[in-house]
Amino acid sequence: METDSVRLESSVWLGNKRHRALLSGWRFSWTELDKKNRDKTTISVPISEVLAVEEGQVEIQPQKKVNDTDRDFTLFYVKRSNASGGKGPLWSLGRSQFSCPSRDLRDQWVTQLRIAFKTHCPSRPHRLLVFINPYGGKKKAKQIYHSSVAPLFELAGISSHVVVTERANQARDHILKKDLTGFDGVICVGGDGMFSELLHGVIGRTQQEAGVSEHDPSVMLQPCDLHIGIIPAGSTDCVCFATVGVNDPVTSALHIIIGDSQPLDVCSVHHHSTLVRYSVSLVGYGFYGDVLAESERHRWMGPLRYDYSGCLVYLCNRSYQGIVQYLPADSQITSPRDNSRCLSGCKVCSESTERLFPRSESCSSLYSRQLSQYSIESEGEWLSVEGRFRCVSLTCMSSSCPRSPKGLSPSAHLADGTGDLILVRNTHPLGFLTYLHRHTTTQDQFDLPFVEVHRVKAVRFSFSPGEEEDNEESQNITAGSLGDPEMAREGDIESGRLGSQQYLTGNQRDQGMKEEGRKKRDYLCGLCSSKQSAASVWNCDGEILPYNEILCRVHGQLVRLFARGIEEDAGFRKYREGNRNCKGRCFLHN
Numbered sequence: 001m002e003t004d005s006v007r008l009e010s011s012v013w014l015g016n017k018r019h020r021a022l023l024s025g026w027r028f029s030w031t032e033l034d035k036k037n038r039d040k041t042t043i044s045v046p047i048s049e050v051l052a053v054e055e056g057q058v059e060i061q062p063q064k065k066v067n068d069t070d071r072d073f074t075l076f077y078v079k080r081s082n083a084s085g086g087k088g089p090l091w092s093l094g095r096s097q098f099s100c101p102s103r104d105l106r107d108q109w110v111t112q113l114r115i116a117f118k119t120h121c122p123s124r125p126h127r128l129l130v131f132i133n134p135y136g137g138k139k140k141a142k143q144i145y146h147s148s149v150a151p152l153f154e155l156a157g158i159s160s161h162v163v164v165t166e167r168a169n170q171a172r173d174h175i176l177k178k179d180l181t182g183f184d185g186v187i188c189v190g191g192d193g194m195f196s197e198l199l200h201g202v203i204g205r206t207q208q209e210a211g212v213s214e215h216d217p218s219v220m221l222q223p224c225d226l227h228i229g230i231i232p233a234g235s236t237d238c239v240c241f242a243t244v245g246v247n248d249p250v251t252s253a254l255h256i257i258i259g260d261s262q263p264l265d266v267c268s269v270h271h272h273s274t275l276v277r278y279s280v281s282l283v284g285y286g287f288y289g290d291v292l293a294e295s296e297r298h299r300w301m302g303p304l305r306y307d308y309s310g311c312l313v314y315l316c317n318r319s320y321q322g323i324v325q326y327l328p329a330d331s332q333i334t335s336p337r338d339n340s341r342c343l344s345g346c347k348v349c350s351e352s353t354e355r356l357f358p359r360s361e362s363c364s365s366l367y368s369r370q371l372s373q374y375s376i377e378s379e380g381e382w383l384s385v386e387g388r389f390r391c392v393s394l395t396c397m398s399s400s401c402p403r404s405p406k407g408l409s410p411s412a413h414l415a416d417g418t419g420d421l422i423l424v425r426n427t428h429p430l431g432f433l434t435y436l437h438r439h440t441t442t443q444d445q446f447d448l449p450f451v452e453v454h455r456v457k458a459v460r461f462s463f464s465p466g467e468e469e470d471n472e473e474s475q476n477i478t479a480g481s482l483g484d485p486e487m488a489r490e491g492d493i494e495s496g497r498l499g500s501q502q503y504l505t506g507n508q509r510d511q512g513m514k515e516e517g518r519k520k521r522d523y524l525c526g527l528c529s530s531k532q533s534a535a536s537v538w539n540c541d542g543e544i545l546p547y548n549e550i551l552c553r554v555h556g557q558l559v560r561l562f563a564r565g566i567e568e569d570a571g572f573r574k575y576r577e578g579n580r581n582c583k584g585r586c587f588l589h590n
Ligand SMILES: CCCCCCCCCCCCC/C=C/[C@@H](O)[C@H](COP(=O)(O)O)NC(=O)CCCCC
Pocket: 191, 192, 193, 194, 234, 235, 236, 237, 238, 281, 282, 288, 291, 292, 306, 307, 310, 399, 401, 403, 404, 407, 408, 436, 437, 439, 440, 539, 540, 541, 542, 543
């Protein structure tokens, strides 16, 4: 329940200008007064966006410096950048130094402001577990964290335990196995692959603790309380961009500090009744799978590897035969072509919370929700599409990123419990180029005769193995029914990005890894030179999955991020669109 807000009002000085400062209604504002005591400009900051109040004149960059005069205090708060001419999603640290008429009044201001943000913002994190991937993106994650993020955490009184990873999956395993008592959130400094490690750790741990089997595709997964924060320092940074609106370490750090909370839909991916991955941004076959596989050979190029591989794969001109079955979402509510955008405070997402988690949920209604949400057995509701596809993608969110500021599905929602399925049928090379190019412009990429898009709750994919992809048996070894997932986790072999990330045991795992490695190698070598009928691989949030058949389900609002969705007003939209129009491509704040 909301407690009464604190109130204080007095005259203060900012530099040599007199102001009236007012703390009231959970806002702190200061108004410049002219010589005749008339109001000039007012700046108003919600208490929820105040980071810290310090006695004296304080600076934190490059180092904390305090000039302790006994009538001064410094306020640190979230400042919307107006570099774009409007209130875009880019935030910076605001700092204002106030001088009070007396020390007593200064002490009152400091006390009251601190009381205000402590009582009004109880969900701010106090202790964070931070994972830094020193090899992600342009290999600048450590520098980004220590120079731009750590000083802000310190200023806000957040203590952090930092782990610089030494191998792939270290962050995931840490979250799965180590004592996390006292941590209010886990943070990754890296790209989408690093985020994915945290996602798997947090979901896996929550299910372990709740006694839920992740391998059962019809199970109702337990929503996760531990928040995930992302400091972007990777190559695509799609999850950060799509949930914050910009890839900027300071903006993300500020969202973390003020304890923002954004629920996120997650898609589970099963192969033959075994959970193989979770995904939030992309489960893609064909073009996106081929680009990812090709890009792994050029990792030394850093983020540019995707552009280079994208061109190569485009020139290969490949398509794949398959069957896609999907369970449509309720088309009465929203549609992927309704031209809406999921922005901060999205009504569709907040109304979905009620639908996904009814308030009067008893044990029995929880059970009935499980059955109704996952009535996979009601075969009549599934629709089927067969054909030859350039690419097939499923995304739980818009998947916007600097390469594509409106994303794979611009009207998708972050937390509505649905995903968008995009089917791009085989077409001539120029047609496909038009489709790809439209991701970077304001033109509608779905308004093409060979593209269809559906809002879905679940999808089954089955691609026909081609001549090179004839070993169904090896897939059973790699990811068949593998028994106790807990046992498997214990002995999980460390692997690079191309290695197995499944929870396998003993010989099965070794054999499976060899097979999987062989398939990936064959795939990479065969790109372009192989026949049209060869299989692609799945791109699952940047991880390669070499299966022909998978089952995907969307789990509404399964995890929570320290974010609030994209804040965008008309001014920023104009700036963004202007940027795009002038160059055709729009790379924002990367
Ligand atoms: C002619 C211009 C073509 C431009 C096409 C642009 C389409 C961009 C859509 C991007 C969707 C991104 C979905 C997110 C995927 C990431 O999870 C994954 C891994 O990221 P990271 O760990 O940071 O490396 N990134 C990719 O798979 C890159 C796909 C790039 C495709 C060109």
